[in-house]
Amino acid sequence: MSGESPTAGPAAETADPEDDAESSVLAALARIDVEGDRAALWAGGVSLTVVAAGLAVRIGHNTPFDPLAVPAVVFDALAVGTPLVLGAALFAVALTTTDPTRRVGLLFAGVFGPLATVSSAATLPAVAGVIGGGALALVGSLERPTTYREGRRAAVVAGFVVAVAVSLSRAVGLLDAGMTVGAGLALVATAALALLVRIDRVAALAGLAAAGTVVGAAVTAPYLTGSALLVGFGVVGVPQLLVALALGGGVAAAVAGLRDGAPLLAVGALLIVLAGVPAALPRAMAVVLGVALVTRATGDREEVVA
DSSP states (O other): OOOOOTTHHHHHHHOOHHHHHHHHHHHHHHHHHHHHHHHHHHHHHHHHHHHHHHHHHHHHHTOSSSOOOOOHHHHHHHHHHHHHHHHHHHHHHHHHOSOHHHHHHHHHHHHHTTHHHHOGGGHHHHHHHHHHHHHHHHTTTOOOOOSHHHHHHHHHHHHHHHHHHHHHHHHTTSOSSOHHHHHHHHHHHHHGGGGGSOOOHHHHHHHHHHHHHHHHHHHHOHHHHHHHHHHHHOOOSSOHHHHHHHHHHHHHHHHHHHHTTOHHHHHHHHHHHHHOSOOSHHHHHHHHHHHHHHHHHHHHHHHHHO
């Protein structure tokens, strides 16, 4: 006797090369998805840091009482660096997505968006690229809703796309009116982010605290609050209660994402909140990037649930 295991031969005979190949392909695709999400998270995190820094500098420098002294070079660096960072982030997220429609749309927004920093003559192409690319990436990649959950997700995404289109078109003079409409749509869509995730007690309390902070500030220091909302978030012509609802919904969605193990969702929601009204190219690019991250995270989780 040679001492061979009696099960060695049958096991080798029953091994199917096609099954092994299929398993290897699935494992490779899983690694690509994980690495893509990691790259998208890094891109979103860097963008969030830059957007938050710009927000803090603008609000601090324009405080009516004892404003923060900020060198002009800082504003110049933010004015040039923010669109470039957001463009690079959109480009990176585009390369990590498997949906060809979304990839093309994000590439358009990422490539054309920063053009206005090179020359003011490129403002219209940049606006067209962000509006068209964002619409293609966010709406063009959506499938026809078949459930109420999918319908809510499509409605929220469409609200952001219309808000970006109306706000940017008004800002560059393509529309005579629409600043208030665009701001209102952006804030309503931001508040509705909470409908896309499972909100637990901690997330709900965080959202209520954020909304209550805005309401309390508006009551106790209305002039200071209005100045901060205008300079920091580009909010004009809309009730501050709507701003409070938007902040509450966005913060609740971000906290829910962190608690549910979806950091892409948290980063995307915070990007949308801190970007404010998308009436300028950097704000619009940040909103498009944030919505892309949110829909990517919620779409993945819907597939897991399904």
